[in-house]
Amino acid sequence: MDRTKTAPDAPLLAVRGVTLQYKTKDHLVTATYRVDFDVLRSDRFILLGPSGCGKSTLLKAVGGYMKPIEGEIRLKGDPVTRPGPDRMMVFQEFDQLLPWRTVRENVMFPLRSAGRLTRKAALDKAMEYIAKVNLTAFADNYPHTLSGGMKQRVAIARGMAMEPDILLMDEPFAALDALTRRKMQDELLALWEGTRFTVLFVTHSIPEAIKIGSRILLLSPHPGQVKAELDSLPAAASGAEVTALEQRIHAMLFADAIEETVVEPAHA
Amino acid sequence: MNLTSAPAARPEVLREPVSSASFGIVEKPLSIWERITNQGWVRKLALLVVIAIIWEAYARQLDNPLLFPTFSATVTSFVKGIFGGDLFSKAITSLRVLLMGYAAGIGCAAVLTVIAITSRIGTDLLELLTSMFNPLPAIALLPLALIWFGLGTGSIVFVIIHSVLWAVSLNTHSGFLSVSNTLRMVGRNYGLTGLRYVARILIPAAFPSILTGLKIGWAFAWRTLIAAELVFGVSSGSGGLGWYIYENKNQLEIPNVFAGLFTVIVIGLLVENVVFRVLEAKTVRKWGLQS
Numbered sequence: 001m002d003r004t005k006t007a008p009d010a011p012l013l014a015v016r017g018v019t020l021q022y023k024t025k026d027h028l029v030t031a032t033y034r035v036d037f038d039v040l041r042s043d044r045f046i047l048l049g050p051s052g053c054g055k056s057t058l059l060k061a062v063g064g065y066m067k068p069i070e071g072e073i074r075l076k077g078d079p080v081t082r083p084g085p086d087r088m089m090v091f092q093e094f095d096q097l098l099p100w101r102t103v104r105e106n107v108m109f110p111l112r113s114a115g116r117l118t119r120k121a122a123l124d125k126a127m128e129y130i131a132k133v134n135l136t137a138f139a140d141n142y143p144h145t146l147s148g149g150m151k152q153r154v155a156i157a158r159g160m161a162m163e164p165d166i167l168l169m170d171e172p173f174a175a176l177d178a179l180t181r182r183k184m185q186d187e188l189l190a191l192w193e194g195t196r197f198t199v200l201f202v203t204h205s206i207p208e209a210i211k212i213g214s215r216i217l218l219l220s221p222h223p224g225q226v227k228a229e230l231d232s233l234p235a236a237a238s239g240a241e242v243t244a245l246e247q248r249i250h251a252m253l254f255a256d257a258i259e260e261t262v263v264e265p266a267h268a
Numbered sequence: 269m270n271l272t273s274a275p276a277a278r279p280e281v282l283r284e285p286v287s288s289a290s291f292g293i294v295e296k297p298l299s300i301w302e303r304i305t306n307q308g309w310v311r312k313l314a315l316l317v318v319i320a321i322i323w324e325a326y327a328r329q330l331d332n333p334l335l336f337p338t339f340s341a342t343v344t345s346f347v348k349g350i351f352g353g354d355l356f357s358k359a360i361t362s363l364r365v366l367l368m369g370y371a372a373g374i375g376c377a378a379v380l381t382v383i384a385i386t387s388r389i390g391t392d393l394l395e396l397l398t399s400m401f402n403p404l405p406a407i408a409l410l411p412l413a414l415i416w417f418g419l420g421t422g423s424i425v426f427v428i429i430h431s432v433l434w435a436v437s438l439n440t441h442s443g444f445l446s447v448s449n450t451l452r453m454v455g456r457n458y459g460l461t462g463l464r465y466v467a468r469i470l471i472p473a474a475f476p477s478i479l480t481g482l483k484i485g486w487a488f489a490w491r492t493l494i495a496a497e498l499v500f501g502v503s504s505g506s507g508g509l510g511w512y513i514y515e516n517k518n519q520l521e522i523p524n525v526f527a528g529l530f531t532v533i534v535i536g537l538l539v540e541n542v543v544f545r546v547l548e549a550k551t552v553r554k555w556g557l558q559s
Binding site: 063065082083084085087088089091093095096098099100109110113114142143144145 | 448450451453454456457458459460464468469472473475551554555556557
């Protein structure tokens with residue numbers, strides 16, 4: 001129905017001049033100012049920046065939870081107006097799984113409630129993705145019996161099983177311990193190798209951005225503005241190259257570190 | 269302040285873990301006694317037995333069945349009342365009215381809280397109504413109810429609804445408010461809206477609070493029912509437990525009075541420890557929302 005949809009080189013997600021504001025109890029905070037970027041199909045697109053750069057707010061806007069006061073966000077040419085299962089979110093919090101449903105039911109629930117699949121088809125698809133994150137043995141467990149890393153894997157399986165246009169990940173590994181975190185990063189890359197899904201990934205860790213991303217958007221804080229958009233390194237890159245890119249990004253992000261204020265928005 | 273220099277280099281320590289076979293227990297099942305005493309109902313049953321023994325001992329020593337009949341006399345008149353007398357039919361009458369009022373109260377509470385959660389003015393309405401009517405004893409409304417609904421079940425159901433409604437709404441609403449923001453966002457991410465969102469996300473997530481509300485509502489309903497029956501006694505030919513207690517007091521059949529009270533207690537214990545316990549085990553405990 002939309003011309004842009006059929007254009008072969010059109011971006012999957014187009015963010016154009018997006019300014020976002022939200023209200024705290026006694027402030028009106030501008031989280032991002034006129035941010036532009038394009039996400040192409042099968043991108044591993046990273047939003048990177050220090051806390052307070054509005055990267056999570058930006059992700060929420062793409063998720064449809066808040067409206068830009070200026071600019072527009074288009075997914076496959078259609079403006080984003082409300083949350084929906086074509087943009088599945090993976091949150092940082094461990095409590096994102098429904099505690100009253102087992103692992104299998106958690107993965108099945110959005111498949112069923114979107115009304116796309118029959119019970120049998122939803123079950124098969126859920127088990128397929130649960131197997132992909134190596135949790136087949138825990139399919140009948142309730143979330144409270146799982147570790148943090150396992151819960152995040154279920155959340156990722158739930159997001160992927162919906163086969164959304166784009167998977168939105170809001171610092172999904174930030175609350176994990178360092179060892180589990182590295183393992184999850186490797187697993188995510190392996191999953192991507194298998195299915196080539198598109199993912200928009202928020203992080204404040206430079207090494208994580210370089211490791212996971214194929215393209216990195218750097219945002220400056222207060223309010224978030226685009227500082228740079230870079231290609232990341234291939235997995236085969238040498239340690240020296242990685243260190244060099246890390247230092248380059250670090251220099252760009254913290255060039256104006258002195259001016260950085262201490263005002264922390266309520267839900268950065 | 270005496271600053272020390274950095275500690276000297278120390279040798280590395282490398283060890284092999286000892287095989288578990290060489291130090292006995294790693295994991296062993298609990299003894300039967302420990303497993304029995306881990307059951308809540310066993311411990312409660314033991315407490316009940318102790319209470320019954322104390323009752324029996326005190327009543328025997330007092331030796332005045334008019335003031336305080338023994339436990340065995342109470343149980344005897346309870347059994348006699350159930351199988352020979354009309355205690356059973358009175359209890360059924362009471363329970364029927366109680367369930368009617370309780371169900372209607374929960375229905376009203378559901379409507380009120382759904383309105384409250386979907387709009388800001390609804391929240392204000394709920395808060396206002398609850399603060400106005402929650403402190404008002406249901407019995408104080410009984411005279412009015414009698415004028416409005418006449419001498420019959422209608423009046424009792426009305427006061428029971430009043431006693432259930434506010435407790436259940438208050439708890440349900442505060443449960444809805446405490447649902448984590450992440451879960452709300454997850455629900456909306458699935459594309460759920462309106463009643464489907466309330467039913468699929470909010471109600472299960474708020475279930476611990478809802479359950480508390482249901483329990484409090486149940487207790488309030490019982491109290492109100494028995495009190496109302498004591499005050500206005502018989503309705504349409506067959507009174508309930510309150511009436512049974514009142515009647516037997518007038519005839520100085522004190523063991524029967526105790527048997528009536530005993531029935532209320534037994535039903536209360538059963539509902540709390542069987543119905544609500546099963547409901548808890550099947551929901552909030554299973555989901556890890558409550559330990």
